[in-house]
Amino acid sequence: MxxxxxxxxxxxxxxxxxxxxxxxxxxxxxxxxxxxxxxxxxxxxxxxxxxxxxxxxxxxxxxxxxxxxxxxxxxxxxxxxxxxxxxxxxxxxxxxxxxxxxxxxxxxxxxAINQVFAPFFGAGFYYKTFMGPMKRSWMWYEPSIRAAAGMGRASLSPDPARYERANAFADLLVVGGGPAGLAAALTAGRVGARVLIADEGHVLGGAIDLDDARINGTPALDWAKEAADELDAMPNVRVLRQTNVWGYYDANVLAAFEDCSAGGLTRARHWRLQARQVVLATGSYERPIVFAGNDRPGVMLVSAALAYARRFGVMVGRQAVLFCNNDQAWLNAAALVEEGLQIAAIVDPREDLPAELTEPLEQTGARLLTGHVVIAAQGKKQVEKAVIMAADGSGETTTLECDTLLVSGGSNPVINLASQAGGAPTWNADIAAFVPGTQREAWVPAGAMIGAARLGEVLKQGAVAGQASCELLGLRCPLPSFKVDSRGGNLRASVEDGGLKPLFEVKAPAGRRFGKFDKAFVDLQHDVTAEDIRLAAREGFESPEHVKRYTTLGMANDQGKTSNVTGLAILAEAREVPMSEAGTTRFRPPFVPVPLGTLAGRARGAQMRPVRRSPLYATHVAAGAPMAASGLWMEPRAYPRPGEAAEKAALREATHVREAVGIADISSTGKIDVAGPDAAAFLDRVYTNLFSNLTTGQTRYGVMLREDGLIFAEGTAFRLSKDHFLLTTPAAKAETVVTHLEFLLAIAWPDLRVTVTSVTEHYAGIAVSGPKSRTLVSRVVEGRETDNRAFPYRDVHRATISDLPVIVARLSSSGEDGYEIYIGADHGVFLWKYLLEKGKDLDVSPYGMEAMDILRIEKGYPGAAEFDGRRSLEDFGMEKILSKKKNCVGRPLALREALTSQDRQQLVGLVALDGAIVQAGAHLVKGESAEKPGESEGHITSATYSPAMKSHIALALLRGGRERHEEVLYAADPLRGTHNRVRVVDPQFYDPDGSRPNG
Incomplete structure (x- = not known):
């Protein structure tokens, strides 16, 4: 070249x-x-x-x-x-x-020395070679193999570029800005539909500039420019250039990657596109032909050579040979000659081609070798010669000098997105290519992706697709007409009319070699040869998916765009079955490589997991509280006094709550507003227990299950009015619970009249706990009696504090009498200081999250460590809250024997013996010796020193635990070097009869 x-x-x-x-x-x-x-x-x-x-x-x-x-x-x-x-x-x-x-x-x-060892690098060589000779040989090979894996090398330095994420919605999304896509977008855009058109090029028109045609009397390229200008001027149309749509997902959601590297601050942008209808006008790729040495520099697709000549004024060589099997390649060759390329010969396995194809090239002096094929490309570092022989294998070979070998084996429709959103592709013998299968989403195909070859046919299909999409949207629109005059107006495009002769590979004559290391390559990037595919077939890999993984065919970052169909054809021949029976690989996203930065957008560094601070954050810092991350939130560990360690402060604070009154910041608790006429019915379907019989002003603890019957989340629901509930859930689960509820309303029960809104940041929350909590609350809450009769345990009421509206619930996570007060976030600091001021004589003091954890463990309340996503209701003794009066998400599978078995790990309490310390993560075993601990029967989930119990205690999950109270086991912790005795007890260490929260 x-x-x-x-x-x-x-x-x-x-x-x-x-x-x-x-x-x-x-x-x-x-x-x-x-x-x-x-x-x-x-x-x-x-x-x-x-x-x-x-x-x-x-x-x-x-x-x-x-x-x-x-x-x-x-x-x-x-x-x-x-x-x-x-x-x-x-x-x-x-x-x-x-x-x-x-x-x-x-x-x-x-x-390049690897070529010498090519005989050892056949298909699946890594499976066969690196398993021995020793049992653990892979551990020795692995570093070298991993070092050799991959192509380019990424930088270890931080990427300073800016990446963005964006969303767009439309009535119609047109994927592809070629002639079919332009026709579809114009048809829909002119009648007012909201249209998005996305194309991978920075200029719309696709390959229209390679066609010497006139559309409605205008040169094709000028028509495309006029169409693009018209679309840019439409207020209801958005054009995304240099944007590759790479994934098609459920509900007509598509993912796209916009390359912004040519200029501006942003390098790339990730688009989430959602449309009511989609037109897929993704075009086709020219298909190569496999022969010996076909990977040499200088071997190129003929349409690519024409593209470089017309678009960039670049000639790819000085003397070329064209090897093709279809009419379109001859038209492209004639166009290349007009651009200035000297074509020495045209090689085509077909005989008796029409004069309108041959005469223009014959007049240039090119040799027309019909009935012949190229069997090899030769040269040291690039193509220097093409070896030619008769298509039937007869006669002597001919060698022609050239610096460029242009190839064309026909076209492969680009059906990747259609495959992602539909059934398996189907083989179309008329065009010798795969076309889209059945539809699963709302898309309409058009143009070359379904086999259209003539420009007029492509434009008409695009317009019809745009019109059909508009009708599905309820819009009536006229069908534009296109008059096309082009070179090759009588182009033959199918096998049936002789315009294409299927040819995927040319095998060298038996015993003939053309170079020491020459092979016939199918996947040029991964060096997969035709012989690799035949070897896989001989070794029993008949499924295309298995061949793909065994040979790495189509697994490079080009996703087999120029190799998959050819590889399948070679596999079909090796298996002696037609292409329609050989099967096909399925295409999965991404269609093109996507920089990871675009998926993250600006969520990187400090923005990757944004730190969330409660409205009281500055108040805690001013009080000297060390802050620690709890999920995404920064929360106060404790409020140490001068010279006091945080751990000691937490023990003091927990003791104080038991004896007097303390306040804690619970603003991070997830808060979800559920409202609407069907709100109660919705909660009945979501929670295991009934909520429709809850009266206004009451609260109820509830558990949500996943569809597999395991516990998904837990929390408390406040019924504020007939059609209005406020749900609280642990901070770590807040976002996933909201998403879960929104999904159910959108997909499972769209008929329910309910709205779900996350209001976590709307409120500041403060817990007031301890024997003196009612006294303190009665001093600040206005217009509401707080005695047991007027405000019993588990009630919730609206009230005011200093004329500010609040929600007050009588609840406790500490095991003491307690209240939760929710106020507007802007007034959280006021309420905190107001409570401290009004409770001075009661010795009120704040307590942090470590004290909260101590109080929770003493009371035996399971938390995030226990609700780890693998537990059933039976594991916590909660089977009674699975209502028999209704159904709910997960109920059928929650009743499975495997989830109700008494042999499952169940929640228990542990008391450390012999003054030992136990820690979360230790396993429970029967073996007295650390060297022979025996089988693990469970593990410790939460552990603490209990001021109330005067010993180290823990919550644990133990196999059959409820029947094993008073049994002595060992907490085996080999990583920390401990093996301590523990006694299994009831998890409710403190106030087991539950009388203290009732005051």
């Missing part, structure tokens, strides 16, 4: 804006609008990359996101980005580009 810049203006470059970048430290001249690949081709560079396994030299092969070879690394330091497709990344002034997977450079790579 000896590429050069022509005098042609190029439709995508601006010659008045020259740029310069470096490749492997050497300067490369370019123009604004160039891609890295077009600029490298213009500079005459043949080798731009090295292959993964054999480190063979590779050149530019395609012109878009289907490129398997030209992967480079851009940037330096923290801005380093590996595995960038040179064919899609635009050049910017000063850009630093380097080769990868090579040492010291892509031109001279020591890794």
């Amino acid at each position: 000896v590429g050069f810049r022509t005098d042609a203006p190029g439709t995508r470059i601006d010659r008045d804006k020259p740029l310069r970048f470096t490749f492997d430290g050497k300067p490369v001249e370019a123009f604004s609008g160039d891609t890295i690949a077009s600029a490298l081709l213009a500079s005459g560079r043949a080798i731009v990359a090295r292959s993964f396994k054999y480190h063979r030299p590779r050149g530019v092969f395609a012109a878009g996101s289907e490129e398997p070879n030209a992967l480079v690394t851009t940037g330096v330091g923290g801005e380093t980005e590996p595995n960038v497709q040179a064919t899609t990344r635009l050049v910017s002034d000063g850009l630093v580009v380097s080769g990868q997977n090579a040492y010291p450079s892509v031109d001279r790579d020591l890794g």
